[in-house]
Amino acid sequence: MIRQLLFLALILLLSGPAATRTLHVGPGQSYSSIRRALDAAGTGDRIIVHAGTYQECPVVIDRSITLSGYGLPILDAQGEREGVIIEADSVTVEGFEIRHTGYSYIEDRAGIRVKRNKAFTIRNNRLILTFFGIYLEHARSGVVENNAILGKPLGEANSGNGIHLWYCSEVDIRNNLIRGHRDGIYFEFATDSRIRNNISEDNLRYGLHFMFSNDDIYTGNTFRENGAGVAVMFSRRIRMLHNLFHLNWGQAAYGLLLKEIYDAEIRENTFQKNTIGIFTEGSNRIHYEDNDFLQNGWAVKVAGGCDQNTFIRNNFIGNSFDFAAIGNMSSNRIEQNFWGDYTGYDLDKDGTGDVPYRPVKLFNYIVDQTPETIILMRSLLVEILNFSEKVSPVLTPADVSDALPRMHRYGR
Amino acid sequence: MIQLHQLSKSFGRLEVLRGIDLAFDQPGITAVLGPNGSGKSTLLKSILGMVIPDAGQILFHGKPIDPLGSYRKDISYLPQIARFPENLRVAELIRMIESFRPQESSSAALIRDFGLGPVLQSQLGHLSGGTRQKVNLVLTLMYDTPVIILDEPTAGLDPVALVRLKDRIIQAREAGKILLVTTHIMSLVEELADRVVFLLEGRIYFDGKPGELKQRVAEPTLEKAIANLLSGGHLSPIQLPESAGRVTRKMNGHVVHPQYNP
Amino acid sequence: MLRIIRYSFADLIRSRWLYFYTGFYLVLTGALFLISADLSKVMVSLMNAILFIVPLVALLFGVMVQYYTREFTELLLAQPLPRRSIFLGQYLGIATALAMSFLLGAGIPFILSGIFLSGEIWNFSILLLSGVLLSYIFSALGYLLALMHDNRIRGFGLAIVIWLILAVIYDGLFLLGLAWFSDYPLERVAIGVTLFNPIDLARILILLKLDISALMGYTGAVFNRFLGTSTGMGLALVVLATWAIVPVTLIRTISLKKDF
Numbered sequence: 001m002i003r004q005l006l007f008l009a010l011i012l013l014l015s016g017p018a019a020t021r022t023l024h025v026g027p028g029q030s031y032s033s034i035r036r037a038l039d040a041a042g043t044g045d046r047i048i049v050h051a052g053t054y055q056e057c058p059v060v061i062d063r064s065i066t067l068s069g070y071g072l073p074i075l076d077a078q079g080e081r082e083g084v085i086i087e088a089d090s091v092t093v094e095g096f097e098i099r100h101t102g103y104s105y106i107e108d109r110a111g112i113r114v115k116r117n118k119a120f121t122i123r124n125n126r127l128i129l130t131f132f133g134i135y136l137e138h139a140r141s142g143v144v145e146n147n148a149i150l151g152k153p154l155g156e157a158n159s160g161n162g163i164h165l166w167y168c169s170e171v172d173i174r175n176n177l178i179r180g181h182r183d184g185i186y187f188e189f190a191t192d193s194r195i196r197n198n199i200s201e202d203n204l205r206y207g208l209h210f211m212f213s214n215d216d217i218y219t220g221n222t223f224r225e226n227g228a229g230v231a232v233m234f235s236r237r238i239r240m241l242h243n244l245f246h247l248n249w250g251q252a253a254y255g256l257l258l259k260e261i262y263d264a265e266i267r268e269n270t271f272q273k274n275t276i277g278i279f280t281e282g283s284n285r286i287h288y289e290d291n292d293f294l295q296n297g298w299a300v301k302v303a304g305g306c307d308q309n310t311f312i313r314n315n316f317i318g319n320s321f322d323f324a325a326i327g328n329m330s331s332n333r334i335e336q337n338f339w340g341d342y343t344g345y346d347l348d349k350d351g352t353g354d355v356p357y358r359p360v361k362l363f364n365y366i367v368d369q370t371p372e373t374i375i376l377m378r379s380l381l382v383e384i385l386n387f388s389e390k391v392s393p394v395l396t397p398a399d400v401s402d403a404l405p406r407m408h409r410y411g412r
Numbered sequence: 413m414i415q416l417h418q419l420s421k422s423f424g425r426l427e428v429l430r431g432i433d434l435a436f437d438q439p440g441i442t443a444v445l446g447p448n449g450s451g452k453s454t455l456l457k458s459i460l461g462m463v464i465p466d467a468g469q470i471l472f473h474g475k476p477i478d479p480l481g482s483y484r485k486d487i488s489y490l491p492q493i494a495r496f497p498e499n500l501r502v503a504e505l506i507r508m509i510e511s512f513r514p515q516e517s518s519s520a521a522l523i524r525d526f527g528l529g530p531v532l533q534s535q536l537g538h539l540s541g542g543t544r545q546k547v548n549l550v551l552t553l554m555y556d557t558p559v560i561i562l563d564e565p566t567a568g569l570d571p572v573a574l575v576r577l578k579d580r581i582i583q584a585r586e587a588g589k590i591l592l593v594t595t596h597i598m599s600l601v602e603e604l605a606d607r608v609v610f611l612l613e614g615r616i617y618f619d620g621k622p623g624e625l626k627q628r629v630a631e632p633t634l635e636k637a638i639a640n641l642l643s644g645g646h647l648s649p650i651q652l653p654e655s656a657g658r659v660t661r662k663m664n665g666h667v668v669h670p671q672y673n674p
Numbered sequence: 675m676l677r678i679i680r681y682s683f684a685d686l687i688r689s690r691w692l693y694f695y696t697g698f699y700l701v702l703t704g705a706l707f708l709i710s711a712d713l714s715k716v717m718v719s720l721m722n723a724i725l726f727i728v729p730l731v732a733l734l735f736g737v738m739v740q741y742y743t744r745e746f747t748e749l750l751l752a753q754p755l756p757r758r759s760i761f762l763g764q765y766l767g768i769a770t771a772l773a774m775s776f777l778l779g780a781g782i783p784f785i786l787s788g789i790f791l792s793g794e795i796w797n798f799s800i801l802l803l804s805g806v807l808l809s810y811i812f813s814a815l816g817y818l819l820a821l822m823h824d825n826r827i828r829g830f831g832l833a834i835v836i837w838l839i840l841a842v843i844y845d846g847l848f849l850l851g852l853a854w855f856s857d858y859p860l861e862r863v864a865i866g867v868t869l870f871n872p873i874d875l876a877r878i879l880i881l882l883k884l885d886i887s888a889l890m891g892y893t894g895a896v897f898n899r900f901l902g903t904s905t906g907m908g909l910a911l912v913v914l915a916t917w918a919i920v921p922v923t924l925i926r927t928i929s930l931k932k933d934f
Contacts, residue, residue, distance in 0.1 A: 249890045275891040295714065297888025318714030320888035340715050366849070370856040372864045373849060377885055378718070379877055380726055381845035423933070462751045463933040479930070480756040489752035495745035499688035500681065508681045512753040535688070551749065 026050030041065050049073045058082040061091050069095030077101040083111040092121040101130045103158045110135035132160035140169045151180035153204045165190035183209040191215050206231045228254040232261050239265045248274045258283045276301050307331040315409045323359035330399040338406040346407045357405040360396045362389035419468035428454045430614040439588040443601040446611035452594045492563040494548035498537030509551050519554040525576050542568040562593045598635040675759035682767025692775050699779025713794050721880050724805045729812040733833040736816020739768050748934050761929035765817050773809040797883040804876040807914050811872050814921035821928050840873050872917040879910045
């Protein structure tokens with residue numbers, strides 16, 4: 001009996017996929033509107049939407065189906081609605097161009113919204129001028145990949161985020177291009193998620209923004225020309241690997257901004273031509289290793305309340321200022337870095353300089369006091385001042401010092 | 413050819429030329445004499461436009477001299493000190509000066525005359541003072557100009573070169589040119605000069621034939637005549653200044669250090 | 675005038691001083707490359723050398739050449755040439771010889787290093803351009819000083835004083851001023867003060883390439899407009915050119931009045 005039942009179950013299971021249908025939507029197809037097809041579809045069905053413009057937003061998906069665009073059909077939200085709303089588990093949305101949700105001050109309108117469910121897949125879509133691009137709330141175990149989310153930033157107040165997570169977990173965000181939003185990717189209470197190989201650029205505020213989010217990892221991403229590349233705030237155990245932070249220029253522009261975070265790992269990233277490579281404040285037990293800081297205004301700026309951080313084996317090359325620190329740095333470890341400006345010697349030929357390197361220059365201090373003096377940078381006078389301070393330090397902190405400076409840059 | 417009217421020039425408080433009237437119209441050699449600081453060089457340089465007078469007028473061919481200097485193509489000038497860009501070669505220098513002038517140059521003959529052939533490819537910095545003076549002379553004499561101005565032409569020359577130079581000067585006179593020469597060598601003046609202009613304190617004290625000068629102060633040689641002139645005050649300036657007396661006194665003050673050591 | 679430039683140039687490029695100068699840059703730049711394989715570090719060190727040495731050498735050279743060619747100048751003055759071509763020609767000969775000497779000395783090691791294949795080519799060009807402009811500006815100032823002062827000790831002395839002022843003292847007073855009045859908005863003043871010192875200007879020109887990331891961090895609108903756009907670079911170039919033109923004009927005016 002039990003055997004028979006099991007057999008029956010197996011048959012049901014195997015025949016399940018065979019029982020799903022494919023529904024075609026479009027001019028000359030069986031369904032003229034997506035909504036009709038959705039009403040007709042059952043769990044596991046696939047709806048194929050053919051090329052054309054569809055003005056039936058919001059498209060609300062309340063059952064587990066796959067909604068595929070064929071020939072990049074356009075969902076036009078006509079400036080006053082959301083594009084697609086997913087209200088069921090195991091939904092896939094792919095191959096659409098979703099347009100023009102319009103801006104709103106009362107609701108966070110999104111191109112694609114996922115509400116309280118799991119196992120979603122959103123891929124290969126183009127989102128053009130959506131207020132928020134992809135908005136995930138209380139969602140988990142989903143994938144967002146290969147989407148292009150292109151906005152046109154007007155100002156922080158009336159721009160949304162490219163990919164927005166709110167109380168989510170285990171989400172994979174990969175290979176997306178996000179441009180022209182407030183934050184490229186925004187995490188709030190989002191945990192155990194992975195952000196891989198995305199490009200986030202030209203966003204008003206941050207390329208990637210974490211708030212109260214723990215145990216996430218982002219790797220291989222490029223953050224370019226944002227207000228700041230990445231901001232990590234009030235979060236724990238974030239791992240940041242192999243990312244490129246590039247050309248985040250301007251007043252208060254950072255490659256990476258860390259504020260009150262703990263136990264993070266920052267490894268093998270490249271910070272190039274940012275006004276400030278990394279700005280960190282109130283952050284503890286952060287491990288910075290094998291990063292390249294190239295041609296930044298300030299490579300690393302440490303504001304108050306940072307303890308037990310480790311800066312090890314990084315390259316500091318061609319930065320205007322390598323290091324700036326406010327407050328007590330004595331619990332932090334800085335060693336074995338390569339400093340382009342190091343002028344010491346290595347008599348015992350062990351690859352490590354015999355005199356410690358102090359990366360904070362007197363001119364750092366002067367510029368902090370009177371910002372206009374930056375116009376005197378690299379003048380003979382400043383070189384003389386820096387040199388005399390180096391000979392007999394008075395104003396620069398003694399506890400910012402690399403006792404084991406490397407003689408040669410690390411090859412990566 | 414050349415007329416100076418009321419030419420005056422001061423360097424700071426020092427009055428170097430005080431209302432000079434002079435004309436050089438006749439061919440021949442005029443020796444411009446006077447102690448150091450008497451204004452000889454300044455006078456000659458004014459004619460060349462190298463010194464710009466405070467007052468007065470200089471006419472060349474009847475026209476005021478042109479600040480752009482094109483009239484200088486009719487003047488050859490030998491400066492007092494022969495120093496050239498050290499790293500140029502002699503031949504290059506001669507070619508350069510030639511390139512500034514439209515006329516035909518006879519540098520080849522002069523180079524032969526002064527025996528400069530062997531040093532043509534030498535850099536000027538490596539030459540001795542006498543050789544440089546020879547180069548200087550070549551640069552001056554290589555043009556056929558109606559006016560030739562020589563400022564201390566004999567300085568540093570060896571006897572052979574001196575003879576060649578005299579020959580050239582005499583040839584030039586015979587060719588009907590106007591020559592203005594300053595020199596400290598009185599024998600040379602006696603030998604060559606048709607006319608002597610004696611300057612002191614920026615004024616002309618004598619302008620006439622060398623014989624007249626000797627006659628006037630009753631001395632047998634020009635040398636003595638000049639010495640006499642400097643110490644005695646036999647003469648007063650040709651132009652009558654309002655303060656002739658003061659000038660004479662000052663003049664006497666200078667006599668203590670006669671600069672003439674012939 | 676071209677003939678005078680040519681001969682003055684021909685004279686100077688055979689001078690051992692100039693060989694020494696070229697050699698100095700060759701050795702310096704070459705050594706920088708040997709010590710450090712890092713291009714941007716070479717660039718920064720070379721920049722310091724340029725801002726420090728080019729003005730001093732150009733000033734002294736301008737003074738020296740004017741003095742040591744006095745008699746030759748007199749020879750030229752006796753030729754049927756207008757004065758302005760003589761003096762401007764001589765000046766341009768000096769300045770061009772110096773600029774060439776610098777370009778060769780600093781440039782050859784860079785070319786050998788293969789910079790033309792790298793993205794640093796623009797930074798490097800700006801560096802060379804600054805050196806060339808400074809050569810023209812400071813040799814004009816030196817030449818002018820020597821024309822104005824027949825006393826050679828005074829001429830050389832003034833040259834060194836001017837260099838000290840523009841290279842260090844000016845910036846020192848500038849820094850003190852900024853610190854002293856730091857409660858006031860000083861952006862405009864700071865930019866204005868910079869414009870009056872050619873060394874500072876050349877430095878800014880290089881900064882705009884090397885340190886633009888840091889400069890963008892400054893929170894003032896005027897600074898940002900000046901430093902963050904091509905306006906700054908354009909303005910700096912124009913003012914630098916003015917810095918060359920003014921002494922040259924003075925050379926012309928003074929040479930027309932001067933007695934020899």
